[in-house]
Amino acid sequence: MAMLSRVAEHLYWMARYLERAENMARLITANGNLILDLPKDIRPGWDALIAITGSHERFYDRHTVTNENNVLRFLIGDDRGQGSILSALRFARENARTIRDIVPRELWEQINGLYLHASERLADGLSARRRFGYLQDTILGVQQIAGIGAGTMSHDAGYEFYRLGCNLERADMTTRILDVRYKDYELGTGDAVKPFENILWTSVLKSLTAYQMYRRHRQAAVRRTEAVDFLMKDESFPRSVRFCVLEMEDSLRRLPRSEEPLKVLEPVDRLLRAFSSDAVTQKELHEFVDELQICLGHIHDSVSACYFEAPAGPDAARISRPRAA
Amino acid sequence: MTIAWQDYDASGFFDELIAANGGSRAAAQSVIAHFGELSDEEIRERKAAAEAQIKSMGITFTVYSENEGSIxxxxxxxxxxxIIGAxxxxxxxxxxxxxxxxLNRFIDDVYHDQKIVRDGVFPAELLADSKNFxxxxxGIDPPQGIWxxxxxxxxxRDKDGTVYVLEDNxxxxxxxxxxxxxxxVMKRVFPELFENISIQPVDDYPSKLYSCLASLAPPEVEVPEVVVLTPGIYNxxxxxxxxxxxQMGAELVEGTDLLVGDDDCVYMRTIEGLCRVHVIYRRIDDLFLDPEAFNPDSVLGVPGLLRSWKKGKVALANAPGAGVADDKVVYTYVPEIIRYYLNEEPILANVPSYRCSDKADxxxxxxxxxxxVVKPANESxxxxxxxxPKSTKKERDSFASLIKKDPRNYMAQPLLLLSTAPTxxxxxxxPRHLDLRPFILSGRDTYVTNGGLTRVALKKGSTVVNSSQGGGSKDTWIVESEET
Structure with a gap:
């Protein structure tokens, strides 16, 4: 049966919001650890997270000071915007709810349960002592959903939209983290920060659960250029930008009529392969990330135009397909 | 202790399973005997098993509330x-x-020559005032003339055992x-009863529904695309x-999934492009179907749908306008309608009704x-x-003025004493009061469900069977009577 555009779009957004909730939980966890490890005068503080999520404007609509309390309230529990863990889970649930005839029952129940858990236990998320457990529950909850999805959904077109959403969101978060952390590093330069380079980049890797894999594959101390290279270009680590792009390519190849989105995706891969982190300055990296972000935006637009939006006018492809008896 | 059937007292109402003398009705004998043999513990187990089954099958109905969204x-x-004897x-x-x-002949006539009006059997002014006309x-000819x-x-069923049609939806x-x-649920919880009693099956409904819908597709279409059009999750x-x-293997669509092309055909938006739709089983009311033709604010419908239907490019089930016969005042004319079109005496009784449009009535x-009981013509x-009998003076006064103001819109019936069944x-x-809703499919063939949905008012003495107001349901068994 051909998949309805609406259903495909809900699956895609469901995946994006779930991934967003998980990424946010990882990011907050890693930042918390980093702050505890660095000397007071060069601590990055919590405002970096507002920068990473690009939500300055919405944040300052609600708060005046970027202290820990405000930032965490905003990123974990603010249910009005779209940036917080709680609102991402809520949107994921709303998307899943409208396609309950398509998503496997267990998947729906897990998504519903995760949202309810996150909202009932919100106070834990905002408490410094219990925060870690709360965030860990979120991460594991989303991972469990991914497992149920992989293990119970037919790997048909619908599943590819789920993968597309997940990989696009992942690539997006990885580029954001690199951009902001690089800036922190350069601004704090001087020599005060140099001794802590290792700790800082370890934290970046950890926020993407990349630390162990990095150590296995690179067998090197954690260095800035190596870490950036790993997170941008590694072909087998599931949170590197390149890996996500390759996954998206794989998904698109399995979908019908994917010529256009594939055309948009192709230069991204070329860009990544050509990228070298050696001696890259903060400005260059920032420009590169900008370029990548624009590309990711184009991928979304192209997938959306190709599959989700109304096919335009009378010339749009019309198919007549035989129905399986 | 087991169920004490000897203490069961339907207190003067007609009971579906237990006769007035306390014995079980012929078709219900095996079931009554079987339940009488179950211990309390066994009954509790079966009840819990049924509830667990309902929960795990996700059989739900949706209640929408402001605070909690839909639940x-x-x-x-x-x-x-x-149980009903075969x-x-x-x-x-x-x-x-x-x-x-x-009724289908009536609807078709009403939208064509209105012979029934010209022959003086049905008053013209009733049609002129009908909200559902x-x-x-x-002038439209839906496939096979069926609406x-x-x-x-x-x-x-009333106190004396007579079955009445209360309304036609x-x-x-x-x-x-x-x-x-x-x-x-019943097959899983009481398999032994199904082994020993011959109960007419109901499972073929989805395939009968699919065949009925498919039979409405334009004749040149070999494998029709049938979809179910829903208003969405809040319905x-x-x-x-x-x-x-x-169950039918049909696509569940919302209004925004469909569009009407320049060729007046209906298409659904899929990831493969536009895909032609031939038959729509719509679960949206007439006036929300097409913002171009009816309610311009409707976001549930599909602009141009009526145009497509009129040109015969898509079949709609039920056809728009069919509700003209689903009117409490038209209801009072059904016996005449049957005699007029079929030249037969009605087999099922109508509840005796008074038409407020008629002066003496x-x-x-x-x-x-x-x-x-006073009912407005078009509410459901x-x-x-x-x-x-349960109203206050104030309510009666306000109804009296409503009736005087718009007599055509009201009809009245004596209060029926609904039958009961042990619950x-x-x-x-x-004993709890109940009703029965069978479903009748009309396409190339006609099909009636074996039984239907029995709704039961779970509150003592209540006759309100709606699920939103404390109603529940029972499985309905059409059983070969053991005495025949």
Whole structure:
């Protein structure tokens, strides 16, 4: 049966919001650890997270000071915007709810349960002592959903939209983290920060659960250029930008009529392969990330135009397909 | 202790399973005997098993509330089945087919030559004032001349055992999914009863519905694309829309999934592009179907849908305008309608009714408001009804002025004393009032469900069977009577 555009779009957004909730939980966890490890005068503080999520404007609509309390309230529990863990889970649930005839029952129940858990236990998320457990529950909850999805959904077109959403969101978060952390590093330069380079980049890797894999594959101390290279270009680590792009390519190849989105995706891969982190300055990296972000935006637009939006006018492809008896 | 049938007392009402002398009715004998042998513990187990089954099958109905959004509630279910003898059912089935075919002839006539009006059998002014008469439908020829493809008629039994048709739902009747799920639950919880009693099956409904819908597709189409059009997740019958779509293997679509092309054909938006749709089982009311033709604010419908239907490019079930016969005042004319079109006597009784448009009837109604049930012509779901014997003086006064102001919009009936059936209440059985909604499909062939959805008022003494107001349901068994 051909998949309805609406259903495909809900699956895609469901995946994006779930991934967003998980990424946010990882990011907050890693930042918390980093702050505890660095000397007071060069601590990055919590405002970096507002920068990473690009939500300055919405944040300052609600708060005046970027202290820990405000930032965490905003990123974990603010249910009005779209940036917080709680609102991402809520949107994921709303998307899943409208396609309950398509998503496997267990998947729906897990998504519903995760949202309810996150909202009932919100106070834990905002408490410094219990925060870690709360965030860990979120991460594991989303991972469990991914497992149920992989293990119970037919790997048909619908599943590819789920993968597309997940990989696009992942690539997006990885580029954001690199951009902001690089800036922190350069601004704090001087020599005060140099001794802590290792700790800082370890934290970046950890926020993407990349630390162990990095150590296995690179067998090197954690260095800035190596870490950036790993997170941008590694072909087998599931949170590197390149890996996500390759996954998206794989998904698109399995979908019908994917010529256009594939055309948009192709230069991204070329860009990544050509990228070298050696001696890259903060400005260059920032420009590169900008370029990548624009590309990711184009991928979304192209997938959306190709599959989700109304096919335009009378010339749009019309198919007549035989129905399986 | 087991169920004490000897203590069961239907207190003067007609009981579906237990006769007035305390013995079980012929068709119910095996079931009554079997339940009588179960221990309390076994009954508790079966009840819990049924509830667990309902929960795990996700049989829910949706209640929408401002604070909590929409909530899916489990469907309240009683494990004692409602039983009807096969011989009696055969008569009811014939009566339903007769009724629905006459109503379809009536609708078709009303949108064409209006012979029934010209012959003086049906008053012209009733049509002129009918809210459900859609001028847009005049002159249209839907496939096979059928307008109401899916009909759900509500049947009740009065104190003397007579079965009456209470109303015919010709617009978007719901409930059939619960009938199907109730049977599944009972088969799992009481397999031994199904082994020993021959109970007519109901499981073929989705395939009959699919065939009925497919038979409406334009003749040149070999494999029609049939879809179910739902208003969406906030509709109280969304579970049923999902369920029927899944069971038929049809796509469940919302208005925004469809569009009407320049060629007046209906298409659905899929990831492969536009895909032609031939038949729409719509679960949206007429006036929300097409913002171009009706309510311009409707976001549920599809602009141009009526145009496509008029040109015969897509079939709509039920056809727009079919609701003209689903009107409480038109209801009072059904016996005449049957005689007029079929030249037969009605097999099923209509509840005796007073038409407020008729002067003598109106005066009688106004003088006896405290004894009658007054219904507006076009409301469904029990809204805007006056139940005379339970009303206050103030309510009666306000209805009297409503009737005087718009007599055509009201009819009245004596209060029926609905039949009961034994229902589990805590650890024992008590009589509870019920009704029955069978479903009748009319396409190339006609089909009536074996039984239907029995709705039961779970509150003592209540006759309100709606699920939103404390109603539940029972499985309905058509059983070969053991004495025949």
């Amino acid at each position: 899916d509630r489990n469907w309240p279910f009683d494990i004692i089945p409602r 011989r009696e059912w055969a008569m009811i089935e014939k009566g339903l087919v007769q009724r629905v075919s006459a 859609l001028p847009e439908c005049v 109401a493809h899916i009909c759900g008629s509500d049947l009740v 010709l617009r978007v009747p719901s409930g059939v999914s619960y009938m199907l799920e109730n049977r599944l 109280s019958a969304y579970f049923e829309h999902c369920y029927l779509a899944q 109106r005066e009688y109604v106004l003088a006896h408001l405290d004894q009658l 779901g029990g809204y805007g009804i006056l139940i005379g 589990l209440v805590d650890e024992h059985v008590e």
